[in-house]
Amino acid sequence: MSNDTIVLGIETSCDETAVAIVKNGKEIISNVVASQIESHKRFGGVVPEIASRHHVEQMTVVLEEALEQSRLSWDDIDAIAVTEGPGLVGALLVGVNTAKALAFAKQKPLVGVHHIAGHIYANRLEQEFKFPLLALIVSGGHTELVLMREHGSYEVIGETRDDAAGEAYDKVARMLKLPYPGGPHIDRLAQNGEESIDFPRAWLEDGSYDFSFSGLKSAVINKIHNAKQRGETLKDEDIAASFQASVIDVLTGKTLLAAEEYQVKQVIVAGGVAANKGLRKALVDKFAKTNIPLYVPPLKLCTDNAAMIAAAGTINYQQGKRSGSDLNANPSLVLQ
Ligand code: KG4
Ligand code: ZN
DSSP: OOOOOEEEEEEEEEEEEEEEEEEETTTTEEEEEOHHHHHHHHTOOHHHHHHHHHHHHHHHHHHHHHHHTTTTOOGGOOOEEEEEEESHHHHHHHHHHHHHHHHHHHTTEEEEHHHHHHHHHGGGGSSOOOOOEEEEEEOOSSSSEEEETTTTTHHHEBBBSOOOOOHHHHHHHHHHOOOOSOHHHHHHHHTTOOOOOOOOOOOOSSTTOOBBHHHHHHHHHHHHHHHHTTTTTOHHHHHHHHHHHHHHHHHHHHHHHHHHTTSSSSEEEGGGGGGHHHHHHHHHHHHHTSSSSOOOHHHHHHHSSSHHHHHHHHHHHTTTTBBBBTOOOOOOOOOO
């Protein structure tokens, strides 16, 4: 018997069907992701019913591929981890029921995982954690600052009061008639634009680490409408650069303030928007002037995958946390 902990992770909260096998919460053995983006593109966003149907179609293939790539057998697997929420309920249910069926059939412990805990633990696949740790999570559904004082402990110190950062990117991208998901397109345009439009920065009241992006989104929409009515032409690149500058200012500003207040030993970034080139550069520049180490994960670990769920699930498993056969999908699961 080896002392290694091998966890199989399953993720189906949105539009990626993913299965991965991870050793000791740190080492990826296999990591298979089937993306549905092409199917949702023509609708300009994720269609929940289509997402669920694709998960059902893809799950067995992805699971078999992850097992085959790992060259392991079921005997080697210590536990099965699955995203139980938050996310689209029909999509989550496919993963949860697959995990429950496998746990029952193979007689393995079952561990439910919070999707955001997964995004945070994606970083540990590359870099060991130092506590207290501050995580900035920026994805299509979430914008949160999470303080961790030890493994498996999460204190949400700031969150969005309306749109998530990725949602704002996707909505502005839609205004500019860019394909879904719009974040990477805005990012690309922003590299060639001037920050010539002064969009608002939602700092909110003093000392709050909460975020708000709906005012910024409306400001961008108004600017485009007004320009059109006056017959003025705005360059898409400049809109993108100015919008992105506002998002980045607030995200990096609040992250730095929180990191200093809580005297953290490490700052990590997670979620799809962490792939943003402008955000990555701004964070690196800002933290280079401090003595707080910042870790920015590689792009493949920023977006949804199951290795991150297996990594977070390993901690739950090692801490004795187990889910029963009554585990259910919880679209509004709270991180705690
Ligand atoms: O974490 P993720 O894959 O899924 C969720 O859990 O939401 O994040 C997807 C989000 C989308 O809104 C997408 O537009 C955004 O991440 N995104 C980006 C970039 N790449 C992906 N946003 C800005 N810049 C990028 N380079
Ligand atoms: Zn995600």
